[in-house]
Amino acid sequence: MATSQGFQKDPIFLATTGFAVVFAIILAIGYAMQSRVAESGDYRLTTNAVEQWLSSGNAADARAALSAMQKGGNVRVADKTLELPELNKFLSPDSFDAASLASSLNNGVNDDAIAKAKQLNQIVSAKDQKRKSLASTMLIVGAVVTLLLYFALMIPMFARRKGEEETQVVTKSETEGIMNTVSEGLFLLGNDHQIGVEQSASLKRMFKLERDLEGDFFDFISDYVTQENVRVAKDYLDLLFGDRVKEKLVEDLNPLNNVEISLVRRDGQYESRYLDFRFKRVMVDGAISHLLGSVSDVTRQVELEKQLIQTKEEQEAQVDLLMSILHIDSDRLQTFIRNSSETLDEINERLSERGHSDGQIRSKLVDVMSNAHRLKGDAAALGLHKFEFGAHDFEEELETIRRGESSLTGKDLLPAITKLRTLYTEMDSMTELIGKFSEAMNAKGDSSVKFAADLDASIGGANSVETEDSAKTEDASLTSELENLDSEIESDLDALSDSEIVNDMDANIESNSFSVDMNSANESTAENAGNEDANDHGIEDSIRAITATVGQRNDTPVELKLNGLGAGNLPSELVEVVNDSLIQLVRNSIVHAYEGGDKRRSMDKKEELSIKVNFEQADDGYRLIYRDDGKGLDSKLIAEKAVSSKLLSAKAAEKMDKSKIIKLLFHPGFSTLDEATLDGGRGVGLDVVLKRVKEHNGTISISSGRGRFSQFTIRFPRSN
Amino acid sequence: MSNGKIKFMVVDDSEVIREKISGVLDQDFEIVGTAKNGVEAVEQFKQLKPAILTMDITMPIMDGIETIEAILAIDDSVRILVVSALADKATLIRAMALGAYGFVCKPFTDYELEDAIEHLIEDIR
Numbered sequence: 043m044a045t046s047q048g049f050q051k052d053p054i055f056l057a058t059t060g061f062a063v064v065f066a067i068i069l070a071i072g073y074a075m076q077s078r079v080a081e082s083g084d085y086r087l088t089t090n091a092v093e094q095w096l097s098s099g100n101a102a103d104a105r106a107a108l109s110a111m112q113k114g115g116n117v118r119v120a121d122k123t124l125e126l127p128e129l130n131k132f133l134s135p136d137s138f139d140a141a142s143l144a145s146s147l148n149n150g151v152n153d154d155a156i157a158k159a160k161q162l163n164q165i166v167s168a169k170d171q172k173r174k175s176l177a178s179t180m181l182i183v184g185a186v187v188t189l190l191l192y193f194a195l196m197i198p199m200f201a202r203r204k205g206e207e208e209t210q211v212v213t214k215s216e217t218e219g220i221m222n223t224v225s226e227g228l229f230l231l232g233n234d235h236q237i238g239v240e241q242s243a244s245l246k247r248m249f250k251l252e253r254d255l256e257g258d259f260f261d262f263i264s265d266y267v268t269q270e271n272v273r274v275a276k277d278y279l280d281l282l283f284g285d286r287v288k289e290k291l292v293e294d295l296n297p298l299n300n301v302e303i304s305l306v307r308r309d310g311q312y313e314s315r316y317l318d319f320r321f322k323r324v325m326v327d328g329a330i331s332h333l334l335g336s337v338s339d340v341t342r343q344v345e346l347e348k349q350l351i352q353t354k355e356e357q358e359a360q361v362d363l364l365m366s367i368l369h370i371d372s373d374r375l376q377t378f379i380r381n382s383s384e385t386l387d388e389i390n391e392r393l394s395e396r397g398h399s400d401g402q403i404r405s406k407l408v409d410v411m412s413n414a415h416r417l418k419g420d421a422a423a424l425g426l427h428k429f430e431f432g433a434h435d436f437e438e439e440l441e442t443i444r445r446g447e448s449s450l451t452g453k454d455l456l457p458a459i460t461k462l463r464t465l466y467t468e469m470d471s472m473t474e475l476i477g478k479f480s481e482a483m484n485a486k487g488d489s490s491v492k493f494a495a496d497l498d499a500s501i502g503g504a505n506s507v508e509t510e511d512s513a514k515t516e517d518a519s520l521t522s523e524l525e526n527l528d529s530e531i532e533s534d535l536d537a538l539s540d541s542e543i544v545n546d547m548d549a550n551i552e553s554n555s556f557s558v559d560m561n562s563a564n565e566s567t568a569e570n571a572g573n574e575d576a577n578d579h580g581i582e583d584s585i586r587a588i589t590a591t592v593g594q595r596n597d598t599p600v601e602l603k604l605n606g607l608g609a610g611n612l613p614s615e616l617v618e619v620v621n622d623s624l625i626q627l628v629r630n631s632i633v634h635a636y637e638g639g640d641k642r643r644s645m646d647k648k649e650e651l652s653i654k655v656n657f658e659q660a661d662d663g664y665r666l667i668y669r670d671d672g673k674g675l676d677s678k679l680i681a682e683k684a685v686s687s688k689l690l691s692a693k694a695a696e697k698m699d700k701s702k703i704i705k706l707l708f709h710p711g712f713s714t715l716d717e718a719t720l721d722g723g724r725g726v727g728l729d730v731v732l733k734r735v736k737e738h739n740g741t742i743s744i745s746s747g748r749g750r751f752s753q754f755t756i757r758f759p760r761s762n
Numbered sequence: 763m764s765n766g767k768i769k770f771m772v773v774d775d776s777e778v779i780r781e782k783i784s785g786v787l788d789q790d791f792e793i794v795g796t797a798k799n800g801v802e803a804v805e806q807f808k809q810l811k812p813a814i815l816t817m818d819i820t821m822p823i824m825d826g827i828e829t830i831e832a833i834l835a836i837d838d839s840v841r842i843l844v845v846s847a848l849a850d851k852a853t854l855i856r857a858m859a860l861g862a863y864g865f866v867c868k869p870f871t872d873y874e875l876e877d878a879i880e881h882l883i884e885d886i887r
Contacts, residue, residue, distance in 0.1 A: 274851055277852070277855045277856065277859060280857060286861075286863075286880050287863065288857055288863070288864060288866065288882075288884075290864075290878075291863065291882065292879060294848065295851050295854050296864055297851045297852075297855075599875050
């Protein structure tokens with residue numbers, strides 16, 4: 043405590059100083075008292091003497107005193123002159139009447155003189171006594187007060203000091219506890235590179251030593267690390283001792299972080315460990331006083347890191363193996379595995395055979411080597427590089443043994459057997475990998491035998507749309523699909539038949555003409571929009587509603603004429619398919635067939651797109667005729683789109699005849715718009731229509747006149 | 763620091779690194795120049811007198827140590843931050859002993875560089 047606060051501030055020192063001051067004061071007072079006491083002592087002596095010689099009749103002295111008194115009033119005793127004024131001052135308020143005493147003596151009235159002298163003596167003695175007692179009282183009081191003061195101050199101070207000492211003891215034992223337990227090796231390093239006395243217990247343990255470290259740090263450390271390390275460490279620590287560089291900015295330059303050391307174990311074996319030394323500056327009063335060294339054993343971390351790297355490498359090797367296996371035809375792979383396993387077993391047997399002569403062993407080696415060589419070749423042929431290299435290593439090992447000068451024994455074959463084990467391991471991992479893979483494939487329903495072939499095909503197939511072969515495949519499948527459609531679709535691109543149909547339709551629906559105008563469309567559809575129920579004559583309303591909505595969305599005015607869609611005419615089982623088909627057809631017409639107002643006017647067409655729908659009963663069933671007067675179906679455009687959507691190759695498109703091309707409209711994924719808008723594009727539409735129609739055993743016919751109209755005729759058989 | 767900004771110079775033979783360092787600096791700094799080798803660095807330094815510069819040790823023509831010595835000979839109040847891969851700690855420590863102020867290890871994150879620069883100028887901000 044004293045040192046930490048500075049000498050001057052030590053409370054005990056202060057108290058002692060205080061005491062000394064008080065003591066000095068007392069001494070001063072005592073000194074002052076002293077003279078007064080001496081004074082009264084003198085007087086007493088004198089008056090004593092006067093009484094004495096008066097009583098004893100010492101005439102000579104009496105006369106001498108008397109003469110002195112008479113002269114100047116002073117009394118002279120021995121060599122002391124007692125001055126009367128002083129005496130009277132001393133005696134006041136009493137006084138010494140020297141004249142009266144002198145006259146008494148002169149007159150020979152000795153008794154009176156004696157009495158007077160006695161009286162005087164008493165007074166003086168009394169006064170003297172008083173002074174003396176006062177002085178001693180004061181001294182005693184002073185001493186007592188001082189002592190009390192001292193104790194008053196000192197006792198709490200001592201108590202506190204004791205307390206502090208106890209705290210220090212506790213602190214010290216706590217620090218000891220920490221130093222004994224902390225796992226890092228802690229120590230202080232001075233400017234002189236000497237290792238400090240205070241160290242944590244684990245420091246010496248890290249170096250497997252019994253006693254604390256001492257001496258020069260670098261001398262110590264050079265027993266454990268390379269000279270290069272020591273040299274660089276010296277430079278580094280000198281940097282830290284200098285106060286120019288900031289600690290944080292040079293942390294990375296520590297040459298002793300994760301440094302490898304060699305320790306000798308108790309059993310004499312060498313052990314390699316990794317230690318991390320960290321150094322921090324210890325600042326005292328703003329200056330660097332020491333470096334705090336902290337050593338940690340990081341062997342485990344370093345090892346884990348190495349393991350991690352190794353695991354990563356193994357994983358990568360596995361992936362490589364898998365990749366190489368994938369490229370191999372499954373039958374060939376199976377063959378390779380089968381043959382190689384057999385070969386390995388053969389090799390194993392031959393190598394493990396016992397008790398043979400040098401000559402026999404050599405011939406064994408040759409056989410085994412040729413097996414290994416073949417194995418290597420097979421692996422190489424299949425691109426199984428890891429296995430190939432393993433086989434090569436094995437071959438090399440055998441060659442090394444064979445080239446040995448001395449006579450061979452079975453023991454010499456041991457390294458070869460070890461390498462053989464490696465090959466077995468690889469073979470196992472390969473079969474394991476294949477097993478896992480085929481399980482996965484099995485789960486998807488493919489047979490394990492075919493898996494590689496399938497993989498190969500699908501990987502190959504998905505990538506190459508451009509090559510001729512795959513294009514042919516694609517085209518072939520598309521064509522066959524389209525051929526399937528054939529039986530259900532008749533295609534008629536002649537415009538000859540249209541006048542008949544047009545006339546028919548016009549005749550039927552004149553009475554029921556209905557025009558959807560852009561503006562009124564808003565009002566009417568608002569009422570009808572919510573009415574999705576197609577069971578009343580609601581299908582008419584729903585078609586009108588959708589026409590209005592889509593027309594508006596695409597800025598297309600539409601004149602919609604509907605006939606025969608009432609509940610009485612339209613059988614309930616066909617309601618849904620008719621509704622959905624019409625929706626699709628209307629959408630397509632608005633989005634794809636409308637040429638735009640100007641173009642239409644230039645072609646003498648009305649601005650509004652005319653859509654006519656007629657549902658009628660026929661002998662064999664029902665007929666839904668849908669017709670728009672838009673731009674019609676352009677087979678060239680359709681073909682182009684099919685090619686650009688990669689549904690078809692350009693070559694196949696060229697070869698395909700028009701009717702087939704039209705059928706592409708019904709292929710899922712087809713669309714003649716470049717971007718999929720809300721209503722058009724994405725090609726979802728007509729393919730769905732076709733599906734639905736097929737569900738009802740229906741057929742679709744298409745008619746079209748370029749620039750004039752498109753017509754879809756959907757026929758349903760009677761359901762009896 | 764005429765306009766209050768601290769003058770900064772980047773010395774590195776890789777343009778990518780030069781850009782990366784420049785990108786980290788905030789508006790308290792003004793990048794007065796860059797150099798791609800030691801000779802350029804010394805020349806530029808004479809003209810521009812930056813307060814701080816970053817330096818790569820492994821540069822062509824004139825190596826980093828020489829450059830540091832040359833620059834400190836011109837003006838030893840400049841604070842040099844060595845930015846380098848940790849291949850040779852001994853050389854780097856030597857650079858520090860010669861008078862460089864601090865070190866940042868390549869590859870560095872933006873945060874690490876910012877932090878180092880903060881420490882570098884703690885007492886002169």
